[in-house]
Amino acid sequence: MITTAEILKNARAAKPYIATLSTEKKNSAIMTMADCLVEATNEILDANRLDIEAARGTVSDVMIDRLALSEDRIKGMADGMKQVASLPDPVGRVLASHTRFDGLLIEKTAVPMGVVAIIYESRPNVTSDAAVLAFKSGNVCVLRGGKEAFRTSFAVVTALRKGLEKEGLPKELISIVEDTTRASANELMTAVGFVDLLIPRGGKGLITACTENAKVPCIETGTGICTIYVDKDADLEKAVNIIENAKTSRPSVCNACETCLVDREVAAEFLPMLYDRLCVSRGEKGVAPVELRLCAEAGEIIEGVAAADADFDTEFLDYILAVKVVDGVKEAVSHIAAHSTGHSESIITENSSAASYFTAAVDSAAVYVNASTRFTDGGEFGLGCEMGISTQKLHARGPMGLDELTTYKYIVRGNGQIR
Amino acid sequence: MITTAEILKNARAAKPYIATLSTEKKNSAIMTMADCLVEATNEILDANRLDIEAARGTVSDVMIDRLALSEDRIKGMADGMKQVASLPDPVGRVLASHTRFDGLLIEKTAVPMGVVAIIYESRPNVTSDAAVLAFKSGNVCVLRGGKEAFRTSFAVVTALRKGLEKEGLPKELISIVEDTTRASANELMTAVGFVDLLIPRGGKGLITACTENAKVPCIETGTGICTIYVDKDADLEKAVNIIENAKTSRPSVCNACETCLVDREVAAEFLPMLYDRLCVSRGEKGVAPVELRLCAEAGEIIEGVAAADADFDTEFLDYILAVKVVDGVKEAVSHIAAHSTGHSESIITENSSAASYFTAAVDSAAVYVNASTRFTDGGEFGLGCEMGISTQKLHARGPMGLDELTTYKYIVRGNGQIR
Numbered sequence A, B: 001m002i003t004t005a006e007i008l009k010n011a012r013a014a015k016p017y018i019a020t021l022s023t024e025k026k027n028s029a030i031m032t033m034a035d036c037l038v039e040a041t042n043e044i045l046d047a048n049r050l051d052i053e054a055a056r057g058t059v060s061d062v063m064i065d066r067l068a069l070s071e072d073r074i075k076g077m078a079d080g081m082k083q084v085a086s087l088p089d090p091v092g093r094v095l096a097s098h099t100r101f102d103g104l105l106i107e108k109t110a111v112p113m114g115v116v117a118i119i120y121e122s123r124p125n126v127t128s129d130a131a132v133l134a135f136k137s138g139n140v141c142v143l144r145g146g147k148e149a150f151r152t153s154f155a156v157v158t159a160l161r162k163g164l165e166k167e168g169l170p171k172e173l174i175s176i177v178e179d180t181t182r183a184s185a186n187e188l189m190t191a192v193g194f195v196d197l198l199i200p201r202g203g204k205g206l207i208t209a210c211t212e213n214a215k216v217p218c219i220e221t222g223t224g225i226c227t228i229y230v231d232k233d234a235d236l237e238k239a240v241n242i243i244e245n246a247k248t249s250r251p252s253v254c255n256a257c258e259t260c261l262v263d264r265e266v267a268a269e270f271l272p273m274l275y276d277r278l279c280v281s282r283g284e285k286g287v288a289p290v291e292l293r294l295c296a297e298a299g300e301i302i303e304g305v306a307a308a309d310a311d312f313d314t315e316f317l318d319y320i321l322a323v324k325v326v327d328g329v330k331e332a333v334s335h336i337a338a339h340s341t342g343h344s345e346s347i348i349t350e351n352s353s354a355a356s357y358f359t360a361a362v363d364s365a366a367v368y369v370n371a372s373t374r375f376t377d378g379g380e381f382g383l384g385c386e387m388g389i390s391t392q393k394l395h396a397r398g399p400m401g402l403d404e405l406t407t408y409k410y411i412v413r414g415n416g417q418i419r
Helices: A004-019 A023-039 A041-055 A061-067 A071-085 A125-136 A147-166 A182-189 A204-213 A236-248 A264-285 A309-313 A328-339 A352-361 B004-019 B023-039 B041-055 B061-067 B071-085 B125-136 B147-166 B182-189 B204-213 B236-248 B264-285 B309-313 B328-339 B352-361
Strands: A094-099 A105-112 A115-119 A140-144 A174-176 A197-200 A226-230 A257-263 A291-294 A320-326 A344-348 A366-371 A388-390 A398-400 A406-417 B094-099 B105-112 B115-119 B140-144 B174-176 B197-200 B226-230 B257-263 B291-294 B320-326 B344-348 B366-371 B406-417
Touching (some): A004 B352, A023 A125, A041 A147, A236 B406, A257 A264, A264 A320, B023 B071, B023 B125, B023 B147, B041 B071, B140 B182, B147 B174, B309 B328
Parallel strands (some): A115 A197, A257 A320, A291 A320
Antiparallel strands (some): A105 A406, A388 A398
């Protein structure tokens, strides 16, 4: 077994190698790695069976489902890699250029971060996704997956490394940490001088551990207490459609809606519509109804569970929606400032000044007018891919694509200029 | 005396106010603040005299000089502010725009960070510089200057706040921390939820304290162990001119050269030229000669002090230059990777492949070919101003102008789109 320290040392040494690879070479290597992944289907499925056997009984069925691969899923992972090959290379872009009066040419040029470490949980497809995004953006990657999926992820990395080898590239460009205890996560968080960027992908516990303990640059991703505010000037039919979509189309993801705020002026009209759509109609259709957790005022209008204070600070990731009546857009913005995780919020209104106020005053990564929060996603935003969704303001905010995995340097060319 | 906690609470509350100010209003307020600064010249000079009296004897003459204001210096500070009014507003820029097939319009829009805290040392002009840059970029600023300059900085902030008041703006947009003990610096570093960006401006001790203790987003600025490498294919006359400029034009600043690496192939020819220019000629002209700290090999060619290992890891900020003979551009790059602070490095060569290799492989904020490292500066780079020079890779790298004091959010406008 290779230690995490050795992996990091090798990764750092490989940085100059990948930073100077041509776009063509990187794309060719991605195609070869994707082919090797498919060729390794049997080995990966064998490893996956062992992971699933070991996990069964200790984790939920949902987790088992996330963990399970199939021939089709592996093919899907390879196709995803090939799509990344077709995206523009983010490295070498000249972001700004300035020629001085004395002829000095200053070019702000996109360059890789260096070593990107990704700590994630048990979905093995993240292994190939993260590796290919790091690779395309010229970064060496060090992956640290959840222990439940270790055998599978290791088999995936082995296949990718075979692809690197076929292309004559050093295998150290993509590594997986073999120690799956908490110690290795801490080692990555504190590997100053070795890790240029740490990206935790996972639940609140992981993100909090990283932001509290990380000594290396870190980008928080993921948790979303997304809010939809129904303004007094909302088209209420639109509102109910959008909330149903944002709450129920995929409740386990970070861009799902968790809180609905309703302007007092339309509460008596709107809340029964909401109740009817989310609770009654869904029940009749045989799909999961939504449990409404209601503030006192909403509870006087429709049926539901009385909301506790904590319900407005909870990412339910389930068919549960917290509902609160507010006194207009200003109170909605204040509520969001106090309770949101800065991910995605939406206002439903036909009033352009309410919309402008909301988009200006809400300090979140994505702020919507009359649309579902579920669109906050690299693919939906046209980035072509996604490494995660940043909920911080420094460097990257919202969906992180290839560009967000680069930094820049100023390359300055002269002919003897002095100051 | 207002506590730091109260200042932070007020600052956070003022965020939505400044984020939505028009460019015209911000520029008008900057002009008024600059006028109020000049009008307060007597009060500021009185405060400055008290600071200087208190500091005399406890700090060096250089520090006293940095601390001292005059009528002209105050006028200069006001002029600097007015220049910032003339720069483009970084807020509201649409950085990217994407209209989806379903009509959803996604705009990546530059927005202020929120509350920017700046911890700096004793130059009182930083007070007005930092305040105006934060203000123009739509940020509330919390300043925490060095205790030697507190009375002066407080008088400067009082003048700026008078300007805000005249413009009908809340004075909380610009605050100065009144507690000048280490406790207040720690308070800013750990003010999660209150400080959106912390910028330490100062020496190594301050920067290290921030990177080790900060729980809020922080951008490291400043320290520079800048290196110039003289390649075997260098124009040696150009090399000696550039090194003299980079070392001696202003040795106390972070973009001054601290280390010279010389390719072994030209060492015997180049080092005597360097010695002659930096030591002999300067001595004859009556300007400060440079003390050369030489590796063993260089010491066999020219006279100088034998370099200790630590000399290659020291920001001298003085007329001292560490000199080392290396085996070509690859060893130069390795030396820089091991010893540089990631600020600015330069290669002197007429060989384009050596230049390309150097600019690609050196992982610093600014990488030069045939020019002095002294150009790494917001003004020189055409940014119009500078909040500091970032030596980190996340968010901002190199000189930080107004754009680097903003983040972005995605503003998404729809008409009922669901996913």
